[in-house]
Amino acid sequence: MTALERDVLALFEGSASRLDFDDGISVSAPSLVADGLRLATWLGEQGVVAGSRVALQLPNSADYVRLLLACAAGGFVGVSVNSRYGDDEVADLVERSGAQMIVHNGPNGLVDSHWVSSAPIQRRSRRMNAFVVFTTSGTTSRPKMVLQRQCSIVDHAIDAAALLGYTSDDTVMTVMPLCGTFGLGSLMAAVAAGSRVIVTDFELGRTAGLIESERVTCVNGSDDMFHRLLEHGADLSSIRLGGYARFNTSLDGIVERAAEVGATLTGLYGMSEVQALFTLRDPSGDAVDRTRAGGTMASSSATYRIVEGELQLRGPSLFAGYLAEGGECVDADLTAQHQDNGWFRTGDLAEPNGDRGFEFIARMADVLRLGGFLVSPIEIEAVLLDDSQVVAAQVISVDLPSGARPVAFVLLSGGSVSTGAKTFDEAAAIRRCREQLARYKVPVRVIVLKEFPMAPGPNGTKVQKTKLRELGASILEVNS
Structure with missing residues (x-):
């Protein structure tokens, strides 16, 4: 089978990977294909037909992978549902996606393992078929449903494996949720490379123990993890390469701290629409460079451009479009809002970094528009973090009659608002900003919080900037 014919099943069939799961199952990648073919037949017997949506609400497990392969075999579309979602979130996603059925783990495994006696479905290539739906984080609106085809998943897995330098000698841990692009992309890249794969859900003690006992060489994860x-x-x-995604900008020094214990972490960039592992920072770079998001693009066919500060991308990992409510087809209008003649508009502020790479600066929605200029909040936050009391900072803008002005929120060492409020010198912090920054960048307030408002997403938690904007506006209104 040529590369242009390779689908998800073929990727697993041709892999030398052995996958070890939390429940003690250890199985070869080709054996999982055989399971997927039987499971596809069983789903067909339940009335699921090619093109049908099947909601997958399972933890990282052998059953999750089997079900994905069943979707690949039968031409079904797997709608990823985070196993930690509440009932209302699940019901909303199932309804909007048009899922015909939702699959959970039974007491004795997937649908109580009734599928094991089914005859395998006839094998056929479905490279161009719709395959999986990821959901976006949805911190400011209802999560969008991102549709990826088998070809985009497979081609990106091969490119990402090469970018990350995965080989058959590696032991790769997949710990981010498979329901998100970060987790699934990591799994697929490891399978493409023929690496040994440990598939688990993150549980601090167990994950730490597995990394040590199994001498894990590669693992991708969030800054929180x-x-x-x-x-x-x-x-x-033992970690020679840890792909590091910076979701929580209040956490600093993680790359340096990891280096002190012998692990190499380096920045990544990606999102559901172009998939995780789209770029990687040079692992041989210094810690400051490896902390940043962006880097070299995985695919030699991928390209980028920056239009008025916004990063726009295209390449083989690009999504097919946003799934329409009800699941009938791609929502052409919504998809078009985020594309420009084939270029995906990421909504991210970025700048060039080398011939084949770029550096992510911030979300455009988070960028401050002050004094007629685009300003990254990170620039202001860095000045505030120079104060030894300040362990984390977030800066947003609030619209005032005089124009948009920055407002800063900080966390202090010890985490106490009451103690911090007595000792923290807000005027001194503002004065230091005035000395180092242009006037329009100086915060009008620096407010101490005990913690930032956070929101869960498919790949980790993120600071809720919307909540901070609301809080900043209310504080300024009270003080006006």
């Missing part, structure tokens, strides 16, 4: 492992004192010395 690596922060917790480091705080736990996990032995990360």
Whole structure:
């Protein structure tokens, strides 16, 4: 089978990977294909036909992978549902996606393992078929449903494996949820490389123990995940490459702290619409460079451009479009709002970085428009973080009659608002900003919080900037 014919089943059939799961199952990638073919037949017997949507609400497990392969075999579309979602969130996603059925784990495994006696479905290539739906984080609106085809998943897996340097000698841990592009992309890249794969859900003690006992060489994760492992004192010395996604900008120094215990973390960039692992920072770079998001693009066919500061992308990992409510087809109008003649408009502020790469600066929605200029909040936050009391900072803008002005929120060492409020010198913080920044960048207030408002997403938690804007506006209104 040529590369142009390779689908998801073929990727697993041709892989030397062995996958080890939390429930003690250890199975080869080709054996999972055989299971998927039987499961596809069973789903067909339940009335699921090619093109039908099947909601997948399972943790990281052998059953989740089997079900994905069943979708690939039968031409079904797997709608990823986070197993931690509440009932209302699940019901909303199932209804909007038009899912014909939702699959959970039974007491004895997937649908109580009734599928094991089914005859395998006839094998056929479905490379161009719609395959999986990811949901966006939905922190400011209802999550969008991102549709990816088998070809985009497979081609990106091969490109990402090469970018990350995965080989058959590696032991790759997949710990981010498979219901998100970060987790699934990591799994697919490891399978494409023929690596040994450990598939688990993140549980601090168990994850730390597996990294040490199995001598994991590669693992991708969020800043929160690596922060917790480091705080736990996990032995990360076997990790030659940890793909690091910065979701929580209040956490600093993680790359440097990991280096102190012998692990190499380096920045990634991606999203559901172009898939995770779209770029990787040079692992041989210094810690400051590896902390940043962006880097070299995985695919030699991928290209980027920057239009009025916004990063726009195209390439083989690009999504097919946003799924229409009810699941009848791609929502052409919604998809068109985020595309420009084939270029996906990421909504991210970026700048060029080398011939084949770029550097992510911030979400355009988070960028401050002050004094007629685009300003990254990170620039102001860096000045505030120079104060030894300040352990984290977030800056938003609030519209005032005089124009948009920045407002800063900070967390202090010790985490106490009451103690911090007595000792923190807000006027001094503003004065320091005035000395180092242009006048229009100086915060009108620097407000101490005990914690930032956070929102869960498919790939980790994120600061809710909308909540901070509302809080800033209310504080300024009260004080006016």
